[in-house]
Amino acid sequence: MTKKLLIVCETLDNSLITPVQELAAFAASCSISSDETTVMIAGQDVSAAVPKAAAAGIDVMTVEHEALRYYNPPALAGSVIEVCRRIGASRICFSHTMQSCAAAVIVANELDCAIVTGVERAGENNGVIEFARSAYNGKMLEKTMFGSGDGFVCTVQSGSFASDPAAPNATGNIRKFDYDAVSEKFIPLGITAADESAISLNEADVIVAAGRGVGKEENLAVIYETAKLFSNSAVGASRIVCDNGWLPYGRQVGMTGKTVSPRLYMACGISGAQQHLVGMKNSQFIVAINSDPHANIFSTAHVGVADDLNLFLPVFIEKCRGIE
Amino acid sequence: MKILVCIKEIIDPESPLALSEDGAVVQDKNTSYRMNRYDEFALEEAVQIKERAPGTTVTAITVGQLRSSEMLRRALGKGADDAIHIVTGTRFLIPPKKTARLIADYARNKNFDLIFTGVMSEDGMYCQTGPMIASMLGIPFAVSVISEALDHLKGSVAVECEIEGGIRERAAVSLPCLLAVQSGINRPRYPSLSNVLRAKTQEITKIVARDHELSATGSPAGLLGYPPQPDRGVMLEGSREEKAEKLAAILHEKGFV
């Protein structure tokens, strides 16, 4: 017997965060969706999110509460658990965001079921469902198997499953679910927008990005020199570079930084952790320079150079100048 | 105030990574180990609280193989007062639910006001252990914490959590609670000489994790493998000169230079 699936959509300040089509594509890829799949949307006021989330005729359940206006993992988890009990779902799928991942952990603990976070690939073979996710900054893939009768909680890495453009745009039934068991132990107070100083990252045609592999702050000079080779270019960075204070956080590309898609992205000394990749993998052309030939960044790059960036880039700059 | 900091020893993702036949990460003389980066920030935050509020104790705890005691000594060197080592076998990537169970069982009834963890471990990248410990203990938590301020009068912590796109959420979390710390919250210090000397002789409490605790149900063990070869890109071959020339030519052809 197939298990009922619940797809959880979150909102932040009343806008839909979850790429629900991607979650539907994920569920289809491992055959866990069925007629009885339900999409749940949680938030303070989800009216604007409902039309976006109600796709392909899937039934929608809305949960509205003022405590759900901002990220509130315990309240999201509490409402998911009650919805699951109501509809009898034992497979629960979230997107892999900060809130959803935390809520997924609470749900897995309360329902005492297995949890897999950051799923990037999925498949089904003879009733065996297989999920794969990254470990060691993407140098390893970890697989988890489930039988056709198993329940589980999972979070899906955004950008990993292409939504089906041909999916019918029919709306399923929309039902409201009342939830009021909000704890006072975690009280969201509001949000502050990110530092917008690096608007230029979004407008640049070319981004030369520095990772921890540059070694020290002084070595950023060669990154700036490289950026100067291109017109309308900007320097970006991985989180560690910003944590070290080498560049301001406004330069950070990735999950907690900017999402960019320039014509050319040059990743220099960046290992290729998922949290960085989600911010740049849609760049049109990606070049990676890394001294470790097994670095995961090479799996996303169109052209890879396994070399020490501090030795390679000066030679590369010379060659480019030679062309001009 | 009693603080518990959960830290983990990881294999440096940059050290050569290989798998044995049974899918375990090979550990040999080329393997390098270090403290999970996010836990360095968690430890530093705890030690800073201690410096502001005398009478605070900071206990560092790890779940890991025998050699992880050395990392605990490093934590003592950075200012933890005592250290607990829950000793496991040598296999890496213990499912987070099991790690959380071992730590929660230790922490229960010990009246910790605050528990710190890193937001994730760099090897497993699960982002589960912190919230799982809190859920098991039935205490509130916050993840991706980028600033915190204790309010003893209210019995709560005001936190800022960094979420997608660098947006920050402000929240109030009641004590006792767990905070899973994001990198950049502080600048972790180096061990001090006086602490290092103390740490050399200090007793580390060892608790041996029993097998049945490690094989607890509910978290299927993942199988490690190598990622499939990408079909998309090319690796440039040749000497440094040749690679530089090829890359310049490719970017020229595409109209970038």
Ligand SMILES: Cc1cc2nc3c(=O)[nH]c(=O)nc-3n(C[C@H](O)[C@H](O)[C@H](O)COP(=O)(O)OP(=O)(O)OC[C@H]3O[C@@H](n4cnc5c(N)ncnc54)[C@H](O)[C@@H]3O)c2cc1C
């Ligand atoms: C919740 C959360 C959110 C996050 N958000 C982001 C985000 O938005 N953006 C982000 O970038 N990260 C983010 N991270 C962190 C992310 O997981 C990685 O830790 C980070 O991206 C790694 O940065 P890096 O590649 O520069 O450093 P490392 O992973 O340390 O890699 C350094 C690389 O440099 C190479 N190298 C070393 N020396 C040289 C040399 N001389 N020449 C060439 N190569 C060299 C090494 O082989 C290695 O591959 C987040 C993490 C969490 C938990």
